[in-house]
Amino acid sequence: MKEYNYDVAVIGGGPAGVCAALAAARSGVKVLIVEQYGVLGGMSTMGQVAPWMTFHDMNGVQVVKGIAQEIVNRLTERGMCRGHVRDTMGETWSVTPFDNEGLKLVLAEMCGEAGVSLLFHTFVFGAETEDGHITALKAANKDGEIRICAKEFIDASGDGDIFAMTGCSMEKGREGDHLMQPCTTNFSMYGVDFVKIRDFMLAHPEDFHDKTDMTAMREEGALPDCISGFFDEWNRGQKELDMHILRERILFFRGIRDDIATINTTRLTAVDCTDADSMSKAEVELRKQVYQVAELLKKYVPGFEKAEILGVAPVVGIREGRRLVGEYMLTGDDLRAARRFPDDIAVYGYPIDQHHPDGAGFTQSTVAAYGIPYRTLLPKEIDNLLVAGRCISCDREAQSSLRTTPGVMAIGEAAGAAAAEAIKAGVSLKEIDVPALQALLKSRGAYLD
Ligand SMILES: Cc1cc2nc3c(=O)[nH]c(=O)nc-3n(C[C@H](O)[C@H](O)[C@H](O)COP(=O)(O)OP(=O)(O)OC[C@H]3O[C@@H](n4cnc5c(N)ncnc54)[C@H](O)[C@@H]3O)c2cc1C
Known part of the structure; x- marks a missing residue:
């Protein structure tokens, strides 16, 4: 068997x-x-x-830097990102529009370097463990079954x-019915007239999310970046086109070109990302919804008359899945208190943002910058596994904030640096020198103030 x-x-x-x-690789260890x-x-x-949202807290302080910012810089240099721009929806301080295709190239280049x-x-499908230690992961590809051996593993x-296949403690979904946030298949359209959209927004502010900030549009003629609303058009279109999507508004974003929009409006509830049957149904249903939403946009929304579909996400978008129950569970209360911890490895400030698991709408509340402690990356049961990304140890409210991209990038950077430090120091992940890790992250440009 290949190993x-x-x-x-x-x-x-x-x-x-x-x-x-x-x-991890920049710390000088061998990484796969x-x-x-x-x-x-x-x-x-x-x-x-x-776009990515958000690198800033609500006061405009940039709280995600490090490798995440480096990726933004790389993309921006090549015209594949517009940098951090203000959120016209008013939900966050900034959003960062980038080109999904360009990102594929830039990330592969950075890994190569x-x-x-x-x-x-x-696909990794199984694990071999011994006394709370992963000895190998089992994966499959065209070679058949293969083995992945490493000193440290990162579940990203x-x-x-x-962590599920190694028997770690975990939670999934809402207490009681285990429902998770709904799924969405994002898609993009070209030929969108954002000048017309801006003019319509200025003329009909009541048709948009109440936090929408139209100042720059009104005073400087700026184009909107984040559009949440078109309530009337959505409701009329759904009725007249006999559509039944559980959403009460249209949500879309201006891309890196002024005639491209990313549309985040399809929605399906009761999908379980850990169940292939459930996911298969979701793929089919949400692709159908993409074409329904595109038709509605073209028929009812000013600015979309001449727009056409540019691309549809090849896979369903998952907001929520399993969550680790690790050495510490970050909670919504921690976020509301803007709590900081002695072992913080990242700072984040995206709102608590829960799309309702069984209906239209979402619950959102702003938070001040909060800390993400190293312990949320540590499973209790396995000594050579770290968890990074949207499945770290937290409750559903905290997950609904830290899940967005800049946050998971900051968490990822910390996990990689921690794994390398453990190897270099010859200690387990639970024993690493956390202040030294924090100092290393800071020296590399991460924000931990
Ligand atoms: C519809 C939707 C809209 C969103 N909107 C925004 C937004 O506007 N701005 C924003 O910043 N964030 C947004 N997010 C959140 C953000 O995109 C995700 O939460 C984030 O990508 C999570 O990053 P991750 O690395 O933890 O996981 P993922 O991005 O899910 O990456 C996990 C990777 O692991 C791979 N993988 C999984 N299992 C295996 C396995 N067993 N073997 C091998 N490979 C495997 C997957 O193929 C994937 O590449 C949105 C999410 C969704 C679903």
């Missing part, structure tokens, strides 16, 4: 996994990313999620596949 041997094996090449791999698809970026590429090995088209699968 791969590395210092650190990162499972999942999404934003958390890539940042983890880069951070194992990814089921043929591109890096996770939801930021395969899910056509854009850092010496990270990539094993694509490989988004869904917590590795």
